[in-house]
Amino acid sequence: MSLDVKKCYIDADALLKGHFLLSSGNHSDHYLQSAKVLENPQTAQILAEALSKQIRESKIRVDCVCSPALGGVIAGYELAKALQVRFIFTERVEGIMTLRRGFEVKKNEKILICEDIITTGGSALEAAKCVQAKGGEVIAYAGLANRGFCQRVGSNLEKKPECKLPDNIPLFALEDFIFNMYDPKDCPLCKDGTRAIKPGSRGN
Template sequence: MDIKKYYLDANALLEGHFLLSSGNHSKYYLQSAKVLENPNVAEILAIELARKIKEYGIKVDCVCSPALGGILAGYELARALGVKFIFTERVNGKMTLRRGFSIRYTDKVVICEDIITTGGSALESARCIETTGGEVVAFAALANRGFCKRVDSTLERKDECKLPFNIPLFALDDFVFDIYDEKSCPMCASGSVAIKPGSRGN
């Protein structure tokens, strides 16, 4: 599957000067919401992601996503796997299960994001699930930014990756872009001002 083509066709691979949630800057940004706004495409991508997970032989009872960005991808993955879907959300800065969602002690859970960068939000959701008794058996995403090592990728794990070593990550492809801190950002040096993704119509 050429997932990059899906992003390009949806005008979801943006070029500019972006301020990422990590505080770093990048010339490129993946806007997965633009890809997932087409339900047919969302279904196709989720079915392919589910196939990878099934081939690995992992038993799954539930998919959980951190709100807000992972909800569409996670819901479609749960539908493709034929399991229930829940999501976590931050309350006073802490990832929490709300809205009547619950996990059984025996539930095996996949944490799904639209994009995995360092995996920080996914890890927060995983810890939330584990404190309620569930077992996190895998992480999943449509796209992997190359910091964490996914199943079937030749890229090596980087120090910035926050996901556990012993739990597999499934994604449809790696998207590797240069990332800069503000002090070393060449775009800032040229006088450009970084915008936060999601603003100015992005």
């Protein structure tokens, strides 16, 4: 029996409908609130184990999982636990993604970058540049869910121009979630008179 990721989000009241401001600056009529899903440790473990299965089957060697804080930390930690490797995270300091708190990266260490949700992949790419600057090798990206802009392993969806992740590094995710996304200058929700809210880690 396959894992129904969408049902996990619905059951946790984490598939939100409304008018949302995304981290990219764009607007959307849906939002995935992964924190509500991951607040249940059993669900977090099940999702991470399913994701780790994909990665193991690819035969990619992973030495370490790294996540951008704050949104990716729980997903990344659970994935590292499932893969039985160490876990580190990056965080923004004065707007710049940084590796701190004593975390170190060994030269040529094989690192997987994990987010909760991959939208355009911007935060994941920032985290990747941090570990690459320390000599690490980014061998894959992963997320619990893919918003459909980036191409993931096992999906027929094609990469969209908005995707910031490189073509030569695989992306693993459990499910594609395709929602409308609008430029704020041409957002029909704004024209209807509603205000975009930001429920993510950089909002409330």
